[in-house]
Amino acid sequence: MEIRPYGPSVPGPSLVAEAPRPRRPRRWLRWLRRVLVTALAGGVAAGAVLMLRPAEPHRRPSRPAAGPRAQVPAQALTAVTSGVPAALPELAALIGQQESRVRARPQDARAWAVLGAAYLEQGRQSADAANYPKAERALRTSLEVHGAQSAANTGNPENTENAVALSGLAALADVRRDFPAAKQYGEQALKLAPKRWTAYPPLIDAYTGLGDFKAARSALDKLMGLHAGAAARPAVMARASAVYRDRGWREDAVAQLTDAAAAARTPAEQAAYLTGVGQLAWERGEREDALRHFEAAMRLDPGGRAALAGRGRALAALGRSDEAITAYRAALAKQPDPRDALELGELYESLGMFPSAQAQYRLLKARVREAVAGGVDEELLIGQFEADHGDPQEAVERLEDEWRRQPGIEVADALGWALHRAGDDAQALEYASIATDKAQGGGVRSALYAFHRGMIERELELSGPARRHLAEALRINPYFSPLRAPAARSALQGLGEVPDEPLPD
Structure with missing residues (x-):
């Protein structure tokens, strides 16, 4: 019997109306155990719900209504569950709908995992570490709810939701620069779902951050051998590009990321990969090529901070300092990343504009304090x-x-x-x-x-x-x-x- 302590009730068989049956104490004990554990899961989830945005007063939670407004943004949902970039407006819409979903169905482990991944991606793109504690709570709630449901139904060996949540926690730890934790979560996720490609990228980042390049290359080889589907292939190529860059294989890194941009399925995804191509070009001193790629990324995703900051970097390299300052300030106005503030401060310093440089360094310190409060190392x-x-x-x-x-x-x-x-x-x-x-x-x-x-x-x-x-x-x-x-x-x-x-x- 499915126990639904929250949300609309579902008609089911009445225990009172059933014909008498021989007593089976063990069956009743198993049933009671399921009730208690499921109730516990509901309690855990309800506690996590209280940490989200408060629901509107005097309104009972209900199942999301059918229709276009109730549909989860397909591109953002695919992105956060498949490990590919998504646009910030779509992420905001997805977060709003997933918050409504977990309020209505607090025992939905998958909804909690998707919500956590969306918070993480929003924080990463916006450079707002305040999203990270929310992401962590949602991902841990997914694990707790799924664990309670598995205890109530010992015949269900499904570990997919746990693998999704653990991969999310690994990716969150990477963004927070906590590579030992990322390694731990990533290896747990890989153990549960060794053929799930999204388990590998956070683990590769963790190994790289720990200086274990042999393990990072081994994980990449396994990832490349999985033959991921067409939707995931650009993200896999982008991950390979990052590893090749770290190994000094610049041409291979550029080729992989260029192919990823060509095969990307959404403007936000393509913009992210073009930004990466621009960064690789800038690292090689190819200023015009870098600027071209950053500006192409901005046309595809005007809200992308990384492309704006990259444009400032390329313009500074070209000696177009006034335009570079404008580009950096635009990036910082959208999402003030402390690293962008440091670059702009040093650009001001190189121009002899020391008060402006000090202002950026103060901004850097303020943003670092906020990031540390969000759990970032x-x-x-x-x-x-x-x-x-x-x-x-x-x-x-x-x-x-x-x-x-x-x-x-x-x-x-x-x-x-x-x-x-x-x-x-x-x-x-x-x-x-x-x-x-x-x-x-x-x-x-x-x-x-x-x-x-x-x-x-x-x-x-x-x-x-x-x-x-x-x-x-x-x-x-x-x-x-x-x-x-x-x-x-x-x-x-x-x-x-x-x-x-x-x-x-």
Whole structure:
């Protein structure tokens, strides 16, 4: 018998009207157990519902009415359940309808999982960490409701909903930069549903954040071997592109992401992949190509913050500073991401506009506080900021803790640079080498990483390696930073030409 403690009642057989039957104590105990456990699930779900937006007063929850207004936005629903990007307006509509659904049917584990995934995607795209606690509550409620229902019906071995919720928690942990938790949730999801492709991307990000590149490549190989359907194929190619970039395979990364953009099925999805292509072009110093892709993405999804900020980045590289400032400010007006504030602050600083730069750094600090309140680990960003614009010793302390917890390449580079800024160049070179040596995992071709290593080597009077890495930084991307690219050129000029020495015997 299906027990429905909430929502409209459903006519069912009357226990009183049934003909007498021989007593079966075990059957009645199983029935009672189901009632109690299902009621408990309803209680858990009801508690989570109270944490959502309050329902309108004096209105009883009801089943959503039929008709176009009650239909869940198909594109957003497909996106959040399939791991592909969605437009912010569609996400907002989906969230509203899923909130209504879980109020009416608080035992719907799938609805809770979809709501959590939608909150997560909305927070990720809008750079609003306030969405993350809501996403976590919804995803955990999905697990609790499904667990209670499984206990009430031990004959149901279905674990799909749990795999969806666990994958969502893994993706949430990745966005919060909690890679150990992401690994834990991702591996649990993979164990429950090894053929579900959406279980792999969060796990790949977790392995990458932990510096376990062998595991990340292995997970990608398994993902590529699943032969995902046509709808999922662009997202799989985008994931492959990210791994190829980290391995230094730039051409393969561009090819995969370009194909993903061509095969995307919605404007928002295509815009996300074109933004990625633009970022890859900017990393190679191809300013015009980057700008073209960012602007194409903006035409497809005008609300996309990442494309707006990317446009500012490309315009700054082209020397169109006024337009770059306008683009950055437009991105920050939509969704003020602290990393965009840092880039705009450094652009102002490079132009000698120091009060404007300080205003952006204050905005960065305010946004970091909000992100931390939403459960985001911002130690990397804080360390990067403090190393260049604050207290390098504080940066070292924060980044050393971060390295012990999750030793990824970004952290190695940031820690090496913080140590250099704090005056410990010998130890700084150890971490800069990790970030740039393929043998140690640093396969990504980053102008910033090469610049950091070159400057450290210059301070250690290692002129040959310093000259090589500074030249490499400018060869990878001559415009990688409005502050650091000029510093790299000046340092390289100061090192002079390669001395004309006889070949060794």
